[in-house]
Amino acid sequence: MAIKQFKTESKRLLDLMANSIYTNTDIFLRELISNASDALDKRYFLSLTDTNIKSEDLKIKIYADKKEKTITIIDNGIGMSKEDLENNLGTIAKSGSFEFKENLDEKEKVDIIGQFGVGFYSAFMVADKIEVLSKKINEDKAYLWTGTLDGYEVKQAKKDDFGTTIILYIKDNSKEKKYDQYLNIDNLEMLVKKYSDFIRYPIIMNIESYGENGAKETKETTVNSMVPIWKKPKKELKDEDYQMFYSTNYYDFEKPLSTLHYKVEGNTSYSALLFIPSVRPLNYFSNDYKLDLKLYSKGVFIKDEAKELISDYFRFVRGVVDSDDLSLNISREILQENHQMAALKKSIDKKIKSTLVKMLENNREDYEKFFEQFGQQLKFGAYDHYGANKDELVDLLIFKSSYEDKYVTLKEYVSRMKEDQKEIYFASGPSIKAIKELPELETVLDKGYEILYFTDSVDEFMANVLHDYDGKIFKSLQQGNLDFDTKEEKEKIEKKAKDNEDLINKIKEELKDKVNDVRLTNRLKSSAVCLVSDDGLSFNMEKTLNAINQGAVKANKILEINPNHELFKALNSVYKKGNDIKDYSILLYEQAQLIAGLPLEDPIAYSKRVADLMLKAMS
Ligand code: ADP
Secondary structure, three states: OOOOOOOHHHHHHHHHHHOOOOOOOOOHHHHHHHHHHHHHHHHHHHHOOOOOOOOEEEEEEEEEEOOOOEEEEOOOOOHHHHHHHHHHHOOOOOOOOOOOOOOOOHHHHHHHHOOOHHHHHHHOOOOOOOOOEEEEEOOOOOOEEEEEOOOOEEEOHHHHHEEEEEEEEEEEOOOOOOOHHHHHHHHHHHHHHHOOOOOOEEHHHHEEEOOOOEEEEEEEOOOOOOOOOOHHHHHHHHHHHHHHHHHHHHHHOOOEEEEEEEEOOOOOOEEEEEEEEOHHHHHHHOOOOOOOEEEEEEEEEOOOOOHHHHHHHHOOOOOEEEEEEOOOOOOOOOOOOOOOHHHHHHHHHHHHHHHHEEEEHOHHHHHHHHHHHHHHHHHHHHHHHOOOOOOHHHHHHHEEOOOOEEEEEHHHHHHHHOOOOOOEEEEEEOOHHHOOOOOOHHHHHOOOOOOEOOOHHHHHHHHHHEEEEEEEEEEEEOOOOOOOHHHHHHHHHHHHHHOOOHHHOOOOOOOOOOOOEEEEOOOOOOOOOEEOOOOOOHHHHHHHHHHHHHOOOOEEEEEEOOOOOHHHHHHHHHHHHOOOHHHHHHHHHHHHHHHHOOOOOOHHHHHHHHHHHHHHHHO
């Protein structure tokens, strides 16, 4: 009997697969087990209506023979007829037209392999010959399909029971790949556990162990755990079961803040078991933190780190998602552009968000605990991509505020804004204590305005991107001009500025290399000076950016002077007597720098100036 050729496209795809060294060859086993499991499903389904068909003892067996260099995978599922073998195993690219270009690079190969339902054919990554012996249920003849890269043939064969036996003749080791790893039973067992642990049917292997008398014995053992916890009904599960699963899978022994076990039916059906941890992993904000979200399809492991399933700003979530209907034509390898994945992501994001919203509303204590750990992530999410996701996240943000030194939401802040208040005030610093000591907050607090304390370096960036909440613009108390002076206050300060124009110009002159402007302010009460920046880039933002970019940006510095302070009055009289005020001007600037938490440019010159002053005062 003549060997039949694979269709041209299938042949090219096969060649690609057999030769692409970067493809993950481990997955062949998962593909074959998944096919076997589908075949068992089909048999089980038929048995529901046909009492002649038995459905007890459905199982999958896997053997490896090191001498013969074969792996055998046996199922007692529905089996395949001669036509099934011809039709199902004769072509790969069922979707048909695909134009192959010449000279694909390795990445393109992997992408192409990924685009097809390579399933059964992935076995050619590790085997150069495959035999499929099958007997379809309720038929009396069995057939043997034998395939190599050159083609395949189907002939009648002998087989007693229904189902399919697949024998892979494993390739010889090459320079790039040790194929004999697949003949090692421990390694195979590991792959089954990794990829197929939750297949509903027992996967049986001959596992070696040591008996009571110490002698080695080989026993048929079921190696998969079959029913995953997330597939079990909720009412059968106790808190301890979830806790056990969580701690053994994520090595986190703190109880998660939230455990979400749910099922969605409809267009995108899936079950999920998700956890919101109560403690941030140590490496969370470093590059080696990896999302721990696994994707399964009907109990078959598809991938780790399933970034496609959840928005980056929720990457603290751990768990598993098991989809009932990920399209099987689409490779299990590459799913990014799959609209089913997009629908899953939308649904999962929504679930996480609503869980957090509920926690914020009903269990503030837990939410604050959560926010202490992962709040920065949400703030960063609101800022990232120029604020593309800010509307999703803004109501999940909380900040410590001057109101009661407690966390407040923006909604709460806005709801108790004073009648004449137009903006949302914030101040930023390394700690709440440091912020509270800022002289520029004194008057604002006296006037009874609430201030948000920004202590994370992302906060100001985020406020810039958020721009406003409910139409109320975010306004730094350390930047630009403030707009809460009364008309009288405004006129008074303008008059003072005019009266002292010469002095201010003189100070400006003395500090021209150091600051962009010098002006009088109503912002201060007990302090003589403060340093503010223009709207836009703040000193803290400058610090953060320079830590990443090394000295690329500079915030505009403005020295503000309190005209009601004794020091200003004294300076004025010294100036009027015609004395030099250079050192005094610089000292005022240096004080302002210290208050703002900025480093002095020349600490030695500073201490000399102070020492001279002390000597003058003491003599
Ligand atoms: P897919 O599983 O994505 O359909 P495959 O190339 O893996 O693609 O398999 C092609 C078809 O061959 C399957 O749809 C199924 O009908 C049939 N098949 C494969 N393995 C088995 C098996 N062990 N028992 C019965 N049918 C099988």
